Amino acid sequence: MARIVRFHEHGGPEVLRIENINLPGPARGEVQIRVKALGLNRAEALMRSGMYIETPALPSGLGLEAAGIVAAVGADVAGFTPGDAVSVVPPLSMARWPAYGEVATFPVELVVKHPPSLDFEVAAAVWMQYLTAYGALIDIAKLRPDDIVVITAASSSVGLAAIQIANRVGATPVAVTRTLTKKKFLLASGAAHVIASAQEDLEARLKAIAGPCGVRVVLDPIGGPIVAPLTAAMGCGGILVEFGGLSTEPTPFPLFTVLKKSLTLRGYLVHEIIGDAVRLQAAKAFILEGLAQGSLRPVIARTFAFDEIVEAHRFLESNEQYGKIVVTV
Structure with a gap:
């Protein structure tokens, strides 16, 4: 069992619920992560309110960015082992691969070993x-x-x-x-x-x-x-x-x-970038090099605890933040 954020109806931040869900292990080509931090994006507020380009079946999870530790890998996954510190490139569907939870699963091609100089909060704020x-x-x-x-x-x-x-x-x-x-x-x-x-x-x-x-x-x-x-x-x-x-x-x-x-x-x-393997590889190389050199460094506006996910979404919609909102798990 893991605590997962879901919503059963469209609406404001108050529709978000933290529920205990029994999650399956990773499928072939997937990596399961024990999440340490989440990066929040306006796309998540739009999907929660029913105005996003993706309309999920309800109840639905959500979330596009996470950083944490590899918990398990599926068949045919190479290059990752349990215990690796990783962050996640946003998936094409956050309903299929939601990030908001204590545990989350993603396709291996979207999982990145981030530079060791980054802590989990910063790593969760990188990719989007x-x-x-x-x-x-x-x-x-x-x-x-x-x-x-x-x-x-x-x-x-x-x-x-x-x-x-x-x-x-x-x-x-x-x-x-x-x-x-x-x-x-x-x-x-x-x-x-x-x-x-x-x-x-x-x-x-x-x-x-x-x-x-x-x-x-x-x-x-x-x-x-x-x-x-x-x-x-x-x-x-x-x-x-x-x-x-x-x-x-x-x-x-x-x-x-x-x-x-x-x-x-x-x-x-x-x-366009995430769905094109060649363009995504070039983007990853550019960003990882910038992170390693220090020319790229995420600005964290404010950090919330996982139990404060509703308050974090209210702050997301306030337009008061300078930079990225992060939730620690």
């Missing part, structure tokens, strides 16, 4: 944010040392990961946040410039920073009206990678701006 930012900036946009890259929702875990990746390749990260409250934090986190979109003229500031060449790369999880000033400040041949839809307002398509500048507006899901 860095894979998302890597896929958008490196795999898709081919970020270059001379690029100016605009990162909206910059104080989120993905935003902070994107700032670190931009600095690692020598690009200039411009952090966009709603108010100046987070300016000092973002500058200390590696942003070259910080713009408060609710207090400053976003288009004018971006044009002043980028100069006549304009911005080549934009990473945005928001959508909505912000797309207009972002694209207005982009240069010819620029690319805007959209990986979320946080705005509740309609997203206008800036047709004439796109035509005039030959812009690319690209929708992106991290599943």
